[in-house]
Amino acid sequence: MSIQYILEIVGTFAFAISGALSVKDQQHQDWFGASFTAFLCSIGGGTMRDVLLGSYPLVWISDITILYAILAGIITTFIFYKYLIGLRRTLFLFDTCGIALFTIVGTEKALHLGVRPEIAAIMGVFTAIMGGVVRDMMNNEIPIIYRKEVYATACLAGAVCYLVLDKVGAERNTAFISASLVIIVIRILAVRNQWTVPKFFRS
Numbered sequence: 001m002s003i004q005y006i007l008e009i010v011g012t013f014a015f016a017i018s019g020a021l022s023v024k025d026q027q028h029q030d031w032f033g034a035s036f037t038a039f040l041c042s043i044g045g046g047t048m049r050d051v052l053l054g055s056y057p058l059v060w061i062s063d064i065t066i067l068y069a070i071l072a073g074i075i076t077t078f079i080f081y082k083y084l085i086g087l088r089r090t091l092f093l094f095d096t097c098g099i100a101l102f103t104i105v106g107t108e109k110a111l112h113l114g115v116r117p118e119i120a121a122i123m124g125v126f127t128a129i130m131g132g133v134v135r136d137m138m139n140n141e142i143p144i145i146y147r148k149e150v151y152a153t154a155c156l157a158g159a160v161c162y163l164v165l166d167k168v169g170a171e172r173n174t175a176f177i178s179a180s181l182v183i184i185v186i187r188i189l190a191v192r193n194q195w196t197v198p199k200f201f202r203s
Contacts, residue, residue: 004105004176009069011101014094015042016073019135021084021091035074037138042070044131049106049123053113092191099128100183103155104162104176111166121159128155150190153197158183 019041020034043060050058060066077084084091106127110120129152133143145152162179170178189195 007101008105009065011098012042012066012069013073013076014091014098015131016070017077017084018091018095018098019131020074020077021081022135022139031078034077037135038074038077039070040138041131041135042066042073044134045102045106045127045129046131048130049109049127052126053110053115053123055109055113095132096184096187097180099132099151099155099187100158100180103128103158103183104179107159107162108176111163117163117167121156121163124159124162125152125155128152148196150186150195150197154183154186154190157186 016038019038022041023034023037043058043066046059050056103124105124107120107124109127110123111117115123129145133145136143158179161182162175165175165178166172
């Protein structure tokens with residue numbers, strides 16, 4: 001079992017917690033509502049990537065461990081809900097590391113399936129952010145990519161970094177770790193310094 005695979009499972013577990021914690025509406029705070037939101041948050045990005053790329057079976061169908069990781073995240077949230085709510089910074093770091101990991105994993109998979117680098121970068125971003133988009137929509141919130149936060153932009157920067165390093169022949173682990181760190185650093189600095197994406201329309 002590779003370190004990358006272990007990190008993917010940990011990332012899936014963290015995204016499941018994020019999805020379950022996001023259910024704030026009292027009318028939907030039952031097991032099914034929280035579990036369904038956690039499930040969609042965890043597999044939404046990877047599923048969209050695989051469907052668009054025609055990669056079957058879908059990753060969570062071919063690997064039952066992913067479902068177990070989601071179930072573990074749901075149960076963990078149920079047991080430690082009050083404690084986890086107070087760990088906003090820790091959960092932010094989990095989410096940041098998760099989007100970094102899944103961006104590069106998605107970019108790599110797209111490249112291995114033979115698409116152009118530009119498409120691979122887009123697939124990497126989709127893998128990282130679409131689960132969160134679905135989570136926000138399920139909770140009647142504005143998806144995070146439509147807010148001012150630097151989120152998808154950080155993922156795109158990391159994907160491009162990975163593609164450049166891969167193009168110049170960098171060792172795979174070096175490229176993977178370096179590109180992931182680019183996303184993590186940009187995301188943390190953006191939140192700490194309140195960086196925002198420039199407006200498309202100027203008044």
